[in-house]
Amino acid sequence: MIVAERKPFEEIWxxxxxxxxxxxxxxxxxxxxxxxGGEKEVGILASQLKxxxxxxNELIITESVPExxxxxxxxxxxxxxxxxxxxxxxxxxxxxxxxxxxxxxDIPVFPALNTTFLGMPEAEGLxxxxxSACGDCYLAYTGGICPVTRxxxxxxxxxxxxxxxxxxxxxxxxxxxxxxxxYRRLEKLSMLDLMEQYREPxxxxxxxxxxxxxxxxx
Amino acid sequence: MKPVPxxxxxxxxxxxxxVEVAPQKGTNTGKAISHINLLKDRVDALNVTDNQxxxxxxxxxxxxxxxxxNGGEPVMQATCRDKNRLAIQADLLFASSxxxxxVLCLTGDAIDVGDHTQAKPVFELDSVQLINLVNTLNSxxxxxxxxxxxxxxxxxxxxxxxxxxxxxxQLLKFRKKVHQGISFVQTQAVYDIDELKRFIEYAxxxxxGMKILAGIVPVISARMxxxxxxxxxxxxVPDTLITELKNTPKGEGIKKGIEIAARFIRQIKDEKVCDxxxxxxxxxxxxxxxxxxxxxxxx
Ligand code: SF4
Ligand code: SF4
Numbered sequence: 001m002i003v004a005e006r007k008p009f010e011e012i013w014x015x016x017x018x019x020x021x022x023x024x025x026x027x028x029x030x031x032x033x034x035x036x037g038g039e040k041e042v043g044i045l046a047s048q049l050k051x052x053x054x055x056x057n058e059l060i061i062t063e064s065v066p067e068x069x070x071x072x073x074x075x076x077x078x079x080x081x082x083x084x085x086x087x088x089x090x091x092x093x094x095x096x097x098x099x100x101x102x103x104x105x106d107i108p109v110f111p112a113l114n115t116t117f118l119g120m121p122e123a124e125g126l127x128x129x130x131x132s133a134c135g136d137c138y139l140a141y142t143g144g145i146c147p148v149t150r151x152x153x154x155x156x157x158x159x160x161x162x163x164x165x166x167x168x169x170x171x172x173x174x175x176x177x178x179x180x181x182x183y184r185r186l187e188k189l190s191m192l193d194l195m196e197q198y199r200e201p202x203x204x205x206x207x208x209x210x211x212x213x214x215x216x217x218x
Numbered sequence: 219m220k221p222v223p224x225x226x227x228x229x230x231x232x233x234x235x236x237v238e239v240a241p242q243k244g245t246n247t248g249k250a251i252s253h254i255n256l257l258k259d260r261v262d263a264l265n266v267t268d269n270q271x272x273x274x275x276x277x278x279x280x281x282x283x284x285x286x287x288n289g290g291e292p293v294m295q296a297t298c299r300d301k302n303r304l305a306i307q308a309d310l311l312f313a314s315s316x317x318x319x320x321v322l323c324l325t326g327d328a329i330d331v332g333d334h335t336q337a338k339p340v341f342e343l344d345s346v347q348l349i350n351l352v353n354t355l356n357s358x359x360x361x362x363x364x365x366x367x368x369x370x371x372x373x374x375x376x377x378x379x380x381x382x383x384x385x386x387x388q389l390l391k392f393r394k395k396v397h398q399g400i401s402f403v404q405t406q407a408v409y410d411i412d413e414l415k416r417f418i419e420y421a422x423x424x425x426x427g428m429k430i431l432a433g434i435v436p437v438i439s440a441r442m443x444x445x446x447x448x449x450x451x452x453x454x455v456p457d458t459l460i461t462e463l464k465n466t467p468k469g470e471g472i473k474k475g476i477e478i479a480a481r482f483i484r485q486i487k488d489e490k491v492c493d494x495x496x497x498x499x500x501x502x503x504x505x506x507x508x509x510x511x512x513x514x515x516x517x
Binding site: 154159167170171172180182183192201202 | 325328330342347378382384387390398
């Protein structure tokens with residue numbers, strides 16, 4: 001899933017305060033699960049906007065939470081609202097914001113979230129990054145633990161010299177060193193030879209950014 | 219006096235001594251040159267940091283040139299943090315063309331510990347791949363397999379962390395560096411002779427033919443030692459040293475630190491524990507001669 005966090009209200013307000021009719025647009029998929037842009041968060045932001053703009057008599061805040069903001073069909077359904085709004089405040093991920101902007105071509109679309117990473121909920125209210133969509137997956141060599149993403153330096157041949165006592169990461173003592181995790185997992189699976197092998201420098205052009213995939217069959 | 223190439227030093231000398239020097243932040247090279255002149259004839263090589271601790275400075279290659287110009291033998295540190303493969307290779311070609319023939323291949327510290335904390339961490343290569351890369355340039359090719367018009371001739375070094383916890387993943391990575399082909403190894407600062415001996419015994423078994431230099435960083439107060447134990451990865455200062463530092467009268471910490479370092483160096487040399495030492499006393503380079511004198515290395 002895609003994980004995002006809401007921007008500080010002040011930043012949002014600075015983007016949007018001179019518009020009167022604002023649609024706050026959430027998304028029912030990833031950002032609902034990470035508590036950033038679902039129905040509840042749309043409601044909270046809408047109330048904050050109403051309070052901040054209470055002196056503006058013309059301020060009209062509407063709310064909508066399509067199932068997925070990154071699907072053209074689902075956003076197309078909202079297109080008839082365009083004449084009645086001045087701006088959209090999207091609470092979708094970056095892909096959602098851009099999908100909406102591609103459809104609502106006559107009004108500005110602003111992001112209310114900072115899209116942060118691809119991850120998963122590890123515990124209640126805790127999301128961790130798992131994948132950087134590098135286009136050349138290494139998980140087969142690393143016991144299913146992504147070094148590109150979960151090692152603070154994205155190293156491919158083992159830990160840096162900065163690993164802290166007890167196997168914590170140099171960059172953040174709260175986090176485990178990915179290479180210690182990889183070592184322990186491969187050891188348990190009797191697959192340490194995979195870590196012993198030399199890994200060539202990564203192909204950083206495995207995905208030619210911006211990435212496009214065209215299906216050849218379905 | 220023309221300096222002896224470090225490669226030759228590694229082959230011939232019984233006890234090798236290198237020191238670390240850090241370039242300044244800015245263009246005034248006066249202090250760097252005075253450090254170079256103070257040390258160049260007393261040690262086998264001056265090893266120059268590369269944006270050490272992720273703090274932006276005058277480049278390693280720049281200070282290596284100053285060392286050459288002033289008659290010393292430089293070791294250029296190269297990290298993977300700030301440059302992609304094009305930039306790293308170009309820098310190495312430049313260094314080689316100017317007679318800088320020693321390179322220490324490092325991963326590099328995290329951006330977060332430095333003074334440009336919003337910078338993009340590059341880390342496109344890791345230290346094992348960097349060693350492979352330098353060997354490739356030495357063979358006359360670039361990383362993409364293209365023929366070079368003039369190859370490099372680097373003597374390659376790597377670092378090792380003997381006292382990590384857990385140590386196994388570090389040793390595995392170290393093996394990979396050795397397998398890529400290195401001529402010398404510098405350890406992280408060590409204070410415990412048994413720990414050093416265990417590592418040396420392990421490294422010798424790998425049979426890479428490389429020379430091993432023990433990392434020496436003088437600790438100048440009990441507080442510094444305790445701080446390092448708690449916060450600096452891969453460093454372990456034994457309690458006996460901490461007690462010794464605690465019992466040192468105020469104002470004599472540096473002297474004590476120098477004395478402890480010198481004692482350790484003498485022990486390494488007398489017991490032939492490893493092939494030499496690499497002394498790091500960043501910010502106090504002018505006191506390195508005292509360490510050399512006290513350990514009997516001031517020839
Ligand atoms: S190696 Fe890591 S970043 Fe690349 S695809 Fe696999 S999980 Fe994602
Ligand atoms: S401590 Fe481990 S996870 Fe952190 S940067 Fe170093 S190798 Fe990567």
